[in-house]
Amino acid sequence: MAILGKSVHRVLWAALIAASAVHAETPGSIQTGINSQRIILLDIQRVGSQLFSAGERGWILRSADDGQHWQGIHTPADRTLTGLAFANDRLGIAVGHGATLLRTTDGGQQWTAVGVDGIGHDSLLGVTYLGGQHFVAYGAFGHYLESVDAGLSWSKKTVMGEDFDRHIAKVLKVGGDLFLFGESGTLLRSRDLGLNWDALQSPYEGSFFGGLQTPSGALLAFGMRGNLYRSNDQGDTWQLIPLDAKVALQGGQVLSDGRIALVGNAGLLALSNDDGKSFELSHAARGGLSQIVAVPGGALAVGDAGVQSLSLTQATAN
Template sequence: MATFVKPVYGLLCAALIAASGVRAEVLGATAIQVKPERIVLLDIQRVGGHLFSAGERGWILHSTDNGRHWQSVRSPADRTLTALAFADEQLGIAIGHGATLLRTTDGGQQWTAVPLDDIGRDSLLGVIHLGDQHFVAYGAFGLYLESHDGGLHWSRRQLLDEHFDRHIARVIKAADSLFLFGESGTLLRSSDLGQSWQALPSPYEGSFFGALVTPAGALLAFGMRGNLYRSADQGQSWQQIALDTKAALQGGAILADGRIVLVGNAGLVAFSADDGRSFALSRTARGGLAQVVAVEDGVLAVGDAGVQALSLKQTAAN
């Protein structure tokens, strides 16, 4: 297998210049204010009335007014942060390159580095909250970590068998199952919250970079070269959805009106008004986009141009 490269190919050129290592001390908001349009950001998440975004050099941005203004929080990490997940408005986890794992218990004002003894330094690419104190973090070369105490302690789980080493791009919860998407068409399902996994037939041999559950409960999986698939039967069969682009799809969200928005490299934005059965393209974004979130007055995306508002206008249909 090739040397690991973070799936957001177009977004990491600036982020990879970050220095290595994680400092052990706790750091909070500093006098330095990072301009939200001048930083590479790889994730954005809403928790209650708060927005959080994370990216290069361990920076985390926090907004309480739907992204109109942002506070910069310097975390203990020096490596690029790739994803965030929150249990509630106080308890959250941030993860990133070099097995970076951070924890907050005060709504993101301060973050503490969590040591991952004997787990190695492979990059973490995603994190999900599964209820109560249960978090799962995952990433390169089959790295899959689980915590049942709100992120204080983590253990590594083996997926399928000891030979599983595919990069894991996204884990989502749909109904009573977890679905795992990754490199080389990797597609797994768990009916017991990750205690055991079953490989599903994959419609695609390339890498998946993201997935989401539609308002009607269908699954969308997407990845390289604009490849997009939909399943209405919990991953047993898949239909390819035509999308007139070769740009990689990276992230997505459900809007308040039920529409689905997907984003990706080269400013790709795509909307669906029929539960993911078809998509229309929009070309209004700048740079590569990693993730998107709905806000009260529209949509915010993050990527190599920092935070930007997206137009909701659909300009091209398949």
């Protein structure tokens, strides 16, 4: 892949975090007038027996029957929500555009807005639960926020110094370490849960949009134009995993049967049966996909065409 300049990366990231428009109407099962296939959704997570999805205009969708029916929850936010993280079946955090931070303590029935001084209105792109009452939220221009009181209050932290301004797409907890994936080849590792960060040698200069840990403990980092890399040594070195695809990879999950599922633009689904050493590809859905979760008999993916059902042979719910 040709190396892209910083200005090109910023254009692509601007498109990623721009406000989203509603798609043409298709049949759905939302009980509140919101159609599950007519709303842009950027994250989906399983919380016990329930599924939660977050997306445009501050909406959060909840399903108690593995996605057969959805309830729309109108939160205090009016901007696109980009990420969800739950500590348990009661406590959860949602983040989004315009420095949006939301908190629930009743299993997602009601959400309250949490203000943070000094972060302006830049987008938050993700949130990660670190254990106990510890969460981190992160996003555009190096914003990195930490809460140690279950999301009641947040403080802004520096990453690699005050001049760090890379967009942060994902913070992944692996044992006692944190791994940060971001813009323009940003790969960082923290041995002390974010107090200090070290830059890892990036295998390419394009942006990373996510990462995950494989069942064996290896790491995957994925991003633009089908770029996918695997590390067996906690990020010290990376191996290219060739994919016959030139679209961005946006999200991924390890399924309960040990397979790894990655999703991306143009409805791309990539499945691995060998701990992320190789992947089989299909264009399994309409539009771009941002995240996937397994359900009995298959999987659900969310993206710019709402919730879509995918067929995963022998997959079981995670």
